[in-house]
Amino acid sequence: MRGQYGLSQDDFGRLFYNYNSGHLLGDMWPSQYRLRNPHYEKSGGRITPPVNQAVWPIRVTPGTNRAYIPENMAGYKLKNFTAACSPWIYRGDLFPTDALGNAFACEPALHLVKRDIVTLEKGRLVAREAYNQREFLASTDERFRPVSMTTGPDGALYVVDFYRGIIQHRISLSPYLEKYIQEHDLVNPRGLGRIWRIVPENAGTRPAPNLAKLGNAELVPILAHPNSWHRETAQRLLVERADAGVVPALEALTHSDVALGRLHALWTLDGMGKTTWPVIEAAFADVDARVRNSAVRIAEVFLAGEGRAAVVARLIALSTTEPDSQVQTQIALTLGECQDPAADLAMAAMASRVPDHPYLTEAILSGVKGRELELLEHCLASGSGKTLIPSLAGCVASERNPARVSRFLALAEKAGATPRKTLLAGFTANSTDFTRRKVKLEAKPALLDTPGTEKVAAMLTWPGKPVPAGFKPPRPLTSDEQSRFEMGKALYSGICAGCHQPSGSGLDGIAPPLIDSEWVNGSPERLGRIVLHGVRGYITVKKRRYQLDMPPLGALGDEPLAAILTYLRREWEHGAEPVSADFLKAVREKEARRTDSWTEQELLKIP
DSSP: OOOSSOOEEOTTOOEEEEETTEEEEEESSOHHHHTSOTTOOSOTTEEOOBSOOBOOOSSOOOSSTTTTOGGGEETTEEOBOSSOEEEEEOOOSSSOGGGTTOEEEEETTTTEEEEEEEEEETTEEEEEESSSSOOSEEOSOTTOOEEEEEEOTTSOEEEEEOOOSOOSOGGGOOHHHHHHHHHTTOSOOOSOOEEEEEOOTTOOOOOOOOGGGSOHHHHGGGGGOSSHHHHHHHHHHHHHHTOGGGHHHHHHHTTSSOHHHHHHHHHHHHHHTOOOHHHHHHHTTOSSHHHHHHHHHHGGGGGGSTTHHHHHHHHHHHHTTOOOHHHHHHHHHHHHHHOOHHHHHHHHHHHHHSTTOSSHHHHHHTTOTTOHHHHHHHHHHHOTTGGGHHHHHHHHHHHTOHHHHHHHHHHHHHSOHHHHHHHHHHHTTTGGGGSSSOEEOSSOOGGGGSTTOHHHHTTEEOTTOOOOTTOOOOOOOOHHHHHHHHHHHHHHHHHTHHHHOTTSOOBTTTBOOOTTOHHHHSOHHHHHHHHHHOEEEEEEETTEEEEEEEOOOGGGOHHHHHHHHHHHHHSTTOOOOOOOHHHHHHHHHHTTTOOSOBOHHHHHTOO
């Protein structure tokens, strides 16, 4: 899943999206790399460039959920994003050049559009507000609701204005907001949406071309157009038509003077299935990092061919010389696709060459599924890639393979005191995930007789290991409870998995994990109140602090909510007692006067 509403990209091809309370997030690399190693569940290149989520509306904003909560407000105005949507990276040719690559984001609840200047700082993308306590676009009209943006063929920025009083889904309406809507007659009028065309002062109009009427040869030069709308439209048409007759012109364009033309020529050839190794190899030496980055990624198509060995060798050679941090990341990702021991060693060498790279460890670890222990052994023996060792150890633990865990522990036993400390710290980094799902070994490892290994021992089990005092295995579900579980599984997929993920692992920076969560497996009284009324502010989950605003789900009804909670408390090897509709009904009646969401402090007072 990528965001809640809206998707954009920059000239590197990086995707940008957002969530209601976070106006700009992005991926430093494509998602197929993020998903390839289940043993390393990190952010996978997911980034949050903005330095803050502050907003500066020019009218009071009482018509939002939680507007009555003092800590959310600065005077009578909301302080931070609450309904962010439709991020857009400007890549047109009408705005001043300092707008190129800027990020814009809509905030319909607060009647404004944010502009951020995005820069690369020490290898990280950082987004800073373009104006001091002002917005790019803001309105005093309470019905001004910017919900979407795009760049047009004329280079203008087009903003879709929903223009209506109510924008929240009924399930997200707090009692406070329902009352406000009725008091201020915001239900009508409807059907008055409009589109704003944003242009620089004194900008003229340009005719909109119909590129679909152009011949294929005429489309090739447009791949170098300064407006991304033209480039991407021409590329799409050429790929769809798949005319092999334009291949020579596309190959010639890869040597042109316009970097974006060279880049789009490469991707058009790739889309047509006409990429050749000489073209890609030549692009490895391009002066523009965006072109080199694309060439490395496209080179993966040659890993399945007869020239695989030469391709791998060329990529390894690039890993020793590439100066750009963004291209270094892509080289590591592509080397991971090689699934080759020599490529793995090259990645370890890269980690030593650029030890301060902010994303290189994640890129490398994403591509060594099933080979983490071997790479770890190499790093210990050679001294190469030392920064990878803790994460590699964590992967061995997450793999949960008894034989490989035993081999790792034997390795740690033989290591010196300092490397052993590093190894075990990495191995136990996610020890809370092993509270209920331990690794089953054939025998107790000798290492566990060493002082300071208690945390490791808690992650493992073996024949004869003493059972903790008071431990009771979870009882089997009754047939009714099993039916409730199955219903909850389906509901979770459609309602909850978008934020908390199908695996229950959560979404970094957005939603906390549910798997092995103390809130899920703990007091059903607390859990029931969370789903009925929502939760806001800071909350600690598995020793990590999250700041969130989860809406109430009480409108779903007691039976569906009981099904979801039963699923959560028994999925992922959880063993907590199921939740019934009668239980939730009782909680609902007990808190009938409750109109606000809960805070962590309030919930912790409930047994």
